[in-house]
Amino acid sequence: MIHQFCSITSIEKLNPSIIKIKFKSPLIAQSAKQGQFVNIRIDETSVPLLRRPFSIYYTTEEEVEIVVGVMGMGTKKLTHKQVDDTLDIIGPLGKPFKLDDGEDISILVGGGLGAAPLPMLFRSLQRLKKNIVIFLGAKNKEYLLKDYLPAKYISTDDGSEGYKGNIVSLLDNYLSNSAGKSYKIYACGPTPMLIELIKVARKFNINCEISLETMMACGTGICQGCAVKSKNSSKKYLLSCVDGPVFNAKDIEL
Amino acid sequence: MTKFAFKIRDVEFKNRIFTASGTFGYGVEIPQLIDVNKLGALITKSITLNPRAGNPPNRIIETPSGLLNSIGLANIGVREFLDKILPQLSNLNTVIIVNIAGNSDEEYGKLIEMLNNEPVIKAFELNLSCPNVKEGGLSLGTNLKSVSEITRIARKLTQKPIIVKLTPNVTKISDFAIAAESEGADAVSLINTLVGMAIDVKTRKPKLSTITGGLSGPAIRPIALAKVFETVRAVKIPVIGIGGILSLNDALEFFLAGAKAVQIGTANFINPHSSVDIITELEKFCDDNCIKDFEEFIGSIDLSGNLAINN
The missing domain is CATH 3.40.50.80 (Nucleotide-binding domain of ferredoxin-NADP reductase (FNR) module)
Known part of the structure; x- marks a missing residue:
């Protein structure tokens, strides 16, 4: 888990409602695993107040890519960012997809x-x-x-x-x-x-x-906001940010 | 003692910036992101007698400059807290305040009895936001009698500082501060969240599973500041200010209104480093403004010319 100010290296409009943002962070890029996410503070104002979580779309040695669907005020503000602007980022967060399940x-x-x-x-x-x-x-x-x-x-x-x-x-x-x-x-x-x-x-x-995509605040397990119903009898709820966002389908109830 | 140190009862705090209950977990979750040892105090999330799973989703929703939550006091319960969390807190170089919550005065009593002998725990903060099971489910903290009774029981059971956390969902918050003070509370902290609600107009459903929740964040800051200002003038015990503090400037407003310390809450979700940043910036502010005794800055709001103040 790293908290960093990263500069944007490219912004690409894929279509009127989706943009792809690349930012520079060798630390996050090299430690990120499949299925993890980053939590981004859009700007220093209180509108929007909370960070917005984005799946890590792709990484190179030095850079991280995310795709942003323009949906609410937070994502709309992101579309106004420019190359060389900095983003306040915490990541990589969450549990990744498991790779060792031996399927054909x-x-x-x-x-x-x-x-x-x-x-x-x-x-x-x-x-x-x-x-x-x-x-x-x-x-x-x-x-x-x-x-x-x-x-x-x-x-x-x-x-x-x-x-x-x-x-x-x-x-x-x-x-x-x-x-x-x-x-x-x-x-x-x-x-x-x-x-x-x-x-x-x-x-x-x-x-x-x-x-899963859930409403999230902190992204680090402290606010307990992103509860997901669990099928496990010992625990009624799991947290999307630290127990997920990747879950085995048998463990949760949607 | 340094310039920012102060005492509540016999406990010394190295500075006046604390993290608020429920916004900093148990204090052990994110050591990568913040040096907890720099804090004046760390207040745990509310601990209850039995573990609580919390409320169903959705538990949180963002509103303009605010966060509406209905976590439902999800926590591991006092026994697991003692077994698993407390040993991890014992190495920290900050004051550990345990926030406790119950449904009745007996529950508060039991919690204090179970926690009081732990030297790591330096003080208690009483969260009175739970429904009163005996009296129809209204929040304990909105009933003067309950606030008095719970404070009295807590006072009998511990010599450690007792901080009573006050809800703003009452007509006159300072009456509750006076009640806590007269039953022996060492400080009051305010404000807890304000009851709020949001509706999804497309589905016509409430956005929170519990319909209403608690509003926090900068949206409530002016309300919190007014309540702190009111309470400071009503009691002699220290008032700890809480409510949407994101920056040094926000914290300074509370100090000028008379708060002896402040708690950083929702800001921890946005910038986990914000409390430490405010501590550093406050030191610089005092240096830049030649403030040698911070105690003199506290409550130094300039009211000259404000003729409408009655008090």
């Missing part, structure tokens, strides 16, 4: 901007020489995060790219037609998508890790 085929499923932690995961799995199949879904083609992700299966709600419909039904079809191998699903996306996805994972009895 790793299935990555991303929904919209929820796909943000998948490129790091894809790279880590590639280094382990895993057999990887990627599913990407979004409401339209502008929201498909295809950088770094050679997706074999693509869907959009409006049909602007790939299959018109839901990415989870594509996954269901794929699994119905492939027997005899062991799989693990790694997924990130909106909660309704994850709920459906967990049903499919359960139907085929597949180990499944999901990364």
Whole structure:
């Protein structure tokens, strides 16, 4: 966990509502693992008051990339930042995706901007020489995060790219037609998508890790704000920031 | 004693900047981000007799310049606190204040009995925000009689400093400070959070699972300052100011209003280093302004010309 002021090295507008920000931090870049996040203070004013958490999208030796969907006042203010501006960043935070589950085929499923932690995961799995199949879904083609992700299966709600419909039904079809191998699903996306996805994972009895997006304040476990219902009898709630954001689907209730 | 040191009862604090209960965990979570030993005091999150899982999500929501929370006093309970956390606090070079919360005066009594013999614990802060199970569920801290009774019981059981944390959700907060003082409290800290609410207009649902929650952050600072100003003029015991302090300037306002110390709360979530930053900046401020005795700065608000003050 590092608290640093980092300068922005590039800002790229992917489309009117998504930007990609790169900032310089060798410390964070080299210690970040797949699925972890950074908590960013937008500016020194109290509007917005809290930091905003962002999945680490990609890293190089020196730099960290995040993708920002412009949704509220905090993310809107981020779009006004410029190269060489500094960002107040705490990270890397949270538990990463686990890589050692021994599956034959790793299935990555991303929904919209929820796909943000998948490129790091894809790279880590590639280094382990895993057999990887990627599913990407979004409401339209502008929201498909295809950088770094050679997706074999693509869907959009409006049909602007790939299959018109839901990415989870594509996954269901794929699994119905492939027997005899062991799989693990790694997924990130909106909660309704994850709920459906967990049903499919359960139907085929597949180990499944999901990364959650929750409201967060501190990002370090002290405020206890980001509670997630636990299925474990000894603990009623888990915290998304320190117990997650990556959870095994069997451990939590959405 | 250094320029900023002061005492409550027989406990000496090296400076006047504390971290507020519930905003700094048990004090052991983020040693990478802040040097706890620089703090005047560290106040633990509220400890209850039995472990509490806390409230269902959503527990937090941001409002303009504020944070609305409904954590539900999630904590590990006094036994696990004694076994697992306290040993980790024993090496710290700051004053450890344990904040305790209960549903009845008996619970406060039991908590103090269990904690009082621990030399690491230097003082108690009483959180009176829990519902009163005996009297219909209203918060204990909004009932003068409950505040008096709990303070009286605590006073009987400990010689350590007792700080009573006051809720602003009452008509006249200084009446509660007077009640605590007359039952032997050594200090009062204020304000706790204000009851607040937010609704998602699309879904028509309340944004917090418990419908209402406690509002903190800079949004409540002017209210907190007014309550501190009022209370300082009503009691002789030290008043510790709390409420949306993010910067040195914010802290100075509370000192000018008469607070002997301040607690940094919500700011810890935004900048974990903010309390230490304020300590450093306060030293510089005093050097730059030739303030040799900080005690003289406290309460030095200039009211000349303000004819509307009755007191």
